[in-house]
Amino acid sequence: MAKRIRTWFKFSPSISAVGTAVVGMTLLCLATFADAATPVINIEIKGHLFYPAEVLVPANTKVKLLIHNTDSTPEEFESYELNREKVILGNTRAVVFIGPLAPGEYPFFGEFNMTTALGKVVVN
Amino acid sequence: MIGRSGIGLAGYRRVLSLRIKALLANTVLLIVGLFSCTYLYADGSIIDKVYHPYVQLLETEIEYRSRYQNDDDAELDDRQQYRLGIGHSLSDQLFAEIYVIGEDSAESDLELTAIEAELKIQLTEQGEYDNDWGLMFELERETKDNLWEASTTLIAVHEWTRWIATANLSLTYEWGKGIDNEFETSLATQLRYRYSQVVEPAFEFYMGDDTLGLGPVLTGVQRLGGRRKFLWEFGVIAGLDDSTPDTTWKFNVEYEF
Numbered sequence: 001m002a003k004r005i006r007t008w009f010k011f012s013p014s015i016s017a018v019g020t021a022v023v024g025m026t027l028l029c030l031a032t033f034a035d036a037a038t039p040v041i042n043i044e045i046k047g048h049l050f051y052p053a054e055v056l057v058p059a060n061t062k063v064k065l066l067i068h069n070t071d072s073t074p075e076e077f078e079s080y081e082l083n084r085e086k087v088i089l090g091n092t093r094a095v096v097f098i099g100p101l102a103p104g105e106y107p108f109f110g111e112f113n114m115t116t117a118l119g120k121v122v123v124n
Numbered sequence: 125m126i127g128r129s130g131i132g133l134a135g136y137r138r139v140l141s142l143r144i145k146a147l148l149a150n151t152v153l154l155i156v157g158l159f160s161c162t163y164l165y166a167d168g169s170i171i172d173k174v175y176h177p178y179v180q181l182l183e184t185e186i187e188y189r190s191r192y193q194n195d196d197d198a199e200l201d202d203r204q205q206y207r208l209g210i211g212h213s214l215s216d217q218l219f220a221e222i223y224v225i226g227e228d229s230a231e232s233d234l235e236l237t238a239i240e241a242e243l244k245i246q247l248t249e250q251g252e253y254d255n256d257w258g259l260m261f262e263l264e265r266e267t268k269d270n271l272w273e274a275s276t277t278l279i280a281v282h283e284w285t286r287w288i289a290t291a292n293l294s295l296t297y298e299w300g301k302g303i304d305n306e307f308e309t310s311l312a313t314q315l316r317y318r319y320s321q322v323v324e325p326a327f328e329f330y331m332g333d334d335t336l337g338l339g340p341v342l343t344g345v346q347r348l349g350g351r352r353k354f355l356w357e358f359g360v361i362a363g364l365d366d367s368t369p370d371t372t373w374k375f376n377v378e379y380e381f
Contacts, residue, residue, distance in 0.1 A: 085178070
């Protein structure tokens with residue numbers, strides 16, 4: 001295999017450490033930019049079912065799902081289509097952010113009760 | 125069921141202001157990031173795995189990773205590294221894992237060369253901000269050469285519909301007898317397309333003192349019922365400079381339950 005020798009990026013470790021720190025600080029600063037106007041949608045897990053099982057969401061909008069598991073056992077909200085996975089212990093709440101999404105249907109399920117805990121996000 | 129907590133005109137202005145600040149910060153990040161990439165510096169091959177920042181409650185995993193490298197240079201040729209780990213989530217933000225690491229080469233048989241402890245912290249909720257963030261701390265003891273390495277890795281993920289970009293930026297301090305105690309930095313990135321749960325194609329890029337490599341990777345998940353999952357990853361990274369092996373084959377599997 002033909003190789004290209006690249007030595008131009010090898011400077012002193014101290015310079016590289018400073019560079020890394022600067023990048024790290026910049027990255028961390030970004031985490032403070034929250035969107036204050038995120039709509040909230042409440043979902044309840046009860047008897048290993050999602051209520052509502054069909055969640056209506058506006059298109060191209062980030063949404064905060066506030067999921068309350070009222071069962072005594074844990075459940076996991078999961079969806080490959082939404083790229084989300086979140087375990088919610090019994091009698092606790094958890095937050096899942098989704099979107100902005102294009103119009104369509106995005107199924108989700110409860111991983112601990114895959115035959116009953118089924119639902120979908122409908123984006124209009 | 126949707127509730128928008130009365131934002132009004134002032135609220136929208138604030139949101140707009142935050143979005144502009146986020147855009148500016150992203151631009152600064154890109155410029156600083158590209159600039160800093162020219163100063164990356166780390167010893168040895170860093171081709172391994174690109175970490176995501178997410179932690180799931182009640183999750184346990186058993187992980188096996190192997191790496192096999194080929195090169196024209198006999199010193200880099202026919203070297204293999206194996207890593208076996210077990211990890212468990214301590215909370216919805218903390219995940220701890222320990223590894224035993226072994227190496228095999230043309231000159232020596234397989235032997236235990238290092239042990240490592242790892243603690244990952246999920247800093248932000250997935251999807252809450254423009255990027256998802258995590259931090260990882262690693263402590264490794266190379267038993268064969270009596271060396272120590274302590275690393276801090278910043279993990280960032282950006283999602284564009286089906287495309288996921290992940291970056292791991294590491295700062296490592298290495299110390300021990302017979303070496304120069306020093307700081308090192310490295311960068312590992314992955315661009316992945318979420319084609320299907322069964323298989324997702326990706327490209328990975330690694331950069332350190334002795335590593336400059338790029339190559340394709342395939343990943344996938346196989347559900348085994350309930351919470352049990354089998355995750356796999358297979359790829360080949362081509363060396364782009366003299367100090368990186370011509371090819372590094374990587375094969376990683378994880379069993380989550």
